[in-house]
Amino acid sequence: MNDLILHHYASSPFSEKLRLILGYKKLPWKSVLVPAILPKPDVVALTGGYRRTPVLQVGADIYCDTALICDVLEHVRPEPTLHPPHLKGVCRIFAQWADTTLFWAAMGYNLQPRGAAHIFAKAPPEAAKAFAEDRKAMSTNMVRLRPGDATSAYRSYLRRIANMADEHDFLFGMEPCVADFAAYHGIWYTRNQVPVLADILNATPSVGEWAQRVEAIGHGAMTRLTSADAIAIAAANDPQPPGANLLVDSAFQDDHGIPLGTRVTITPETFGSEPTEGELIAATRTHYSLRRQDARAGLVHVHFPRLGYVLRAAA
Structure with missing residues (x-):
């Protein structure tokens, strides 16, 4: 190969x-x-x-x-598998939801003005403008959530993920599957790219503990x-x-x-x-x-x- x-x-x-x-x-x-x-x-x-x-x-x-x-x-x-046989359908459906609905709620929250200001704090003003214009051009065929609506949705979704993380080390059991990696990346952005907004995670401590377990997997060689x-x-x-x-x-x-x-x-x-x-x-x-x-x-x-x-x- x-x-x-x-x-x-x-x-x-x-x-x-x-x-x-x-x-x-x-x-x-x-x-x-x-x-x-x-x-x-x-x-x-x-x-x-x-x-x-x-x-x-x-x-x-x-x-x-x-x-x-x-x-x-x-x-x-x-x-190790991403699609455990007994969970193959549900973990794929969950991952599709996480890559779309959850992700866009998370990013609508993450890229509100305070988050964007943190991301581009050390960059020249034209960098923030260029990024905003680029993402606007990429979004012409979709409806983006406003920050307030995104915040409300993100809070609700974090509580639902917490219900799952309360039960197991990972979302569907003791080992990660594709659902964990799909749900993680928008939350990773909150934790690692816009820590000034990470207080939204305080209400769901089990989500933070789960995220630490996913992060500990690392990137490999x-x-x-x-x-x-x-x-x-x-x-x-x-x-x-x-x-x-x-x-x-x-x-x-x-x-x-x-x-x-x-x-x-x-x-x-x-x-x-x-x-x-x-x-x-x-x-x-x-x-x-x-x-x-x-x-x-x-x-x-x-x-x-x-x-x-x-x-x-x-x-």
Whole structure:
């Protein structure tokens, strides 16, 4: 197997989710640090347009969205599992809720003016403005909670998580599963990136104790890699054919009347709506795969989860 290359940045919540999963599975990985905002020319060279963080690269195969990347890492190293057999459905559904509803409530709270002021306290004024404009552009297709509404929702969700953390070391038992890592990353941002707002956690001490247990898992064995080297690795490798990559399902599921071999676009439903265009080479129960050519990265296959993404024939 080629090296696992994670394109991420330090303060990215979804990157923290994957860094911990890599640590939990004791998978060695290579770290490519990417910008938090556009332009991201080296990221786009690999993805063809998708610019959310993080992205996982394995040779010339590019995996987008942490939901899909979790499945990839589970296939690479099945134990310890992210999806305990007796909890497989409920932990996936909980993780999907945590990655969306819980996450946006947490970030609506975290990025209120006092939190943003703390984050950018040592940065020039134009940095805060550029970040705000970048995230506004990424949010054109979604309704964002106002700080007051986000605070109310976040408090309620923390109490519900506390009900679970009161019972076990982790949310569904004595060992972590994908639900823990998905629920953790927005709370991690509160604890570690905006500690001036972390008093919201005081009412639910069991959440703090649970978060400490998740944090203690660590990030595992990481080595640095430049983005130029990552692109060179993609160019030097051939992508794996559909059905032979790290995504185990391969049967074609046609829900759109779009045959394989068609030129298509794939776009996130909500946040970060930049499309990726390429030739559709897989459309399975769980994922889409596109074949595309880049001047620097060469021939790459870019993979997306089916849930949360829109498939269209290219104009």
